[in-house]
Amino acid sequence: MRLGSRSLIVPVVLVCFALTAVEVPSATWPTTASLSLGAGVSALSLMALAAVLGARWKGVESLFGGLDRVYETHKWLGVWALVFASFHLVFKAGTSEWQTAAILSLPGPATRLVRQLSFVALMLIVLLALNRKIPYRTWRWWHKLSGPLFLIVVAHWLSFKSPIALVSPAGVWLATLSLLGVAAAAYKLLLYPALSQHAEYRLQSVSASASAVHLRLVPVGRRIPFLPGQFAFLSFEQNGLREPHPFTIASAGQDDGSIAFVVRSLGDYTARLVKEAKPGLVADVYAPFGRFKRVVGERAEIWIAGGVGVTPFISWLQDASAGGLDRVTFFHFFTPGRELPETVDLSTMAQAQGVELIDVPTGPGTAEFRQRFTQLVEQTGASRVQINFCGPRGLLDQVRQLMRETGVAEDRLRQELFEFR
Structure with a gap:
């Protein structure tokens, strides 16, 4: 089993709220104060994990089954961190029934300033990550500030009066994740160009x-x-x-x-x-x-590429050592007028390897695509078809709909995520 957005975020949030509940009287559990405290712990934890995922460490990539999955989860960690941080900001994480103290004492005005800046920092990080209209060069340099901005969030946790002591389970949890997040951010910002392959x-x-x-x-x-x-x-x-x-x-x-x-x-x-x-x-x-590899077996293979998503399949067509290419049907979706350069001759590559190439310039609703796909499923059997996909989300949705209509299970589909930002 590979980690993903849901399989990481849900358990982490549950652990955060459980650890928080241990630190406060049970009578205050159903209050907005307890929920706010748990939300704050969750926001910091998710931000720290986002920093770890952004470091491009090979071990982390292996856990998720590819860097494309790492980046997808990285994005959702930021989104949910902002959701929990917003709740934490709106509702006071404290009540007279709690015994509270700051781990790091700061003057009152400085503590309030750090609190406000931590939310602004998180909001900037997430908005920069999700706004695709920002030019890539500008986006990347702004996104480099994620590490320094994370330090502000850590400073807020340390200076905020709460019932969580540093030596408590929740305190150890936050300290561990914070150290990992800071180390990952420092590695990506300062050491990655020299130490990465x-x-x-x-x-x-x-x-x-x-x-x-x-x-x-x-x-x-x-x-x-x-x-x-x-x-x-x-x-x-x-x-x-x-x-x-x-x-x-x-x-x-x-x-x-x-x-x-x-x-x-x-x-x-x-x-x-x-x-x-x-x-x-x-x-x-x-x-x-990346981990987008062919699974060569007895089953028939259907390749589906949309736009520049054709790229990994070009490399597969040139990999004669893998074998089994004569069992491949390759649907290539493209927009007329946006053809590939002349040096990339898909037809010649496919013919040389015995691959059935079907160019589709008219979209997934075309009868030729639907009929040939259905025919392949009927000939091979829905449980013996392997579908490999790389392309835009709209095309993926149409492919999944056609899979449902022909009885092909979701686990017969392998895909390379098309967009990073």
Whole structure:
């Protein structure tokens, strides 16, 4: 079982409220004061865990089954932290029946200021994470403040008069999570560029279409090992392109160690990269990340890609060593006028591997897609179909609806999450 948003957040919140209940008289449990205190403990705990998930530690990625899942949970940790912090701010976490004391004594005005700043800090962190209209470069630099802002939240806990002593179970819980969160934030902010696995690559060739580019990079020194379907963070040594940005690797292992990416113009950063990418550019490649791997077995495989979600499947098509490609039916959804660069010839790749490729420029409601999908399920059996998906959420919803109509269970679907922000 892999961790996810629900399987992490729900138990953590329950533990927070349970530990809080131990510290206050049982007669005050059904009061807004107790609920506010529990909400405050939950908010701090969720923020600390969000910092841990943001550090990109390999062990954490393994627990969630991929960095895409880590980032999804990271987002929801922030959202629920803001929800609990809002309740904590509105209702006073205290009553005359409690024996309270501050762990760290601060002057009264400073304590109140830290309390207000902690909520503002959390609100800024979450709004920055969720607002997709902020340019990527601006968003990333603002988001780097998450670590320092978390220190303000920790200062609020330490200076706030509460019934939770540092040596109590709740105090040990908060201290442990706070230390982990601070360590993770410091690692990501100060040590990640030096200690994480990365290597220098040079852009060898660029092939462009109207809205996308195919980039092939060769290692300057050592090469980074990866598996088809994984992704990397690219940081080019050029103004405006230095911020590491995630892209799925569009190649299998090459003899020369080269690595390829397909980048579509979808935002300010990718639009600039599509426009300015030229051979000779040097980039730091941070990799590998992700757990989107083929499950090769006796069952039939259905691949479904939408837009730039085709990228991991390009790498799978080039991975002849995996075998079983002759049992694959590949539905490629795309928008006319936004085709892939000429160097990415899906038809030739699919034909060489015996893959049935079906280009779908008309959307998931088209009869050809629905009929062929239904036919594959009927021929193979709903329990023996393996569906691999990468694309936008709207297409995913349509695929799930078609799975329900044809009796395909949810556990037959494996997907790579399409959006990070």
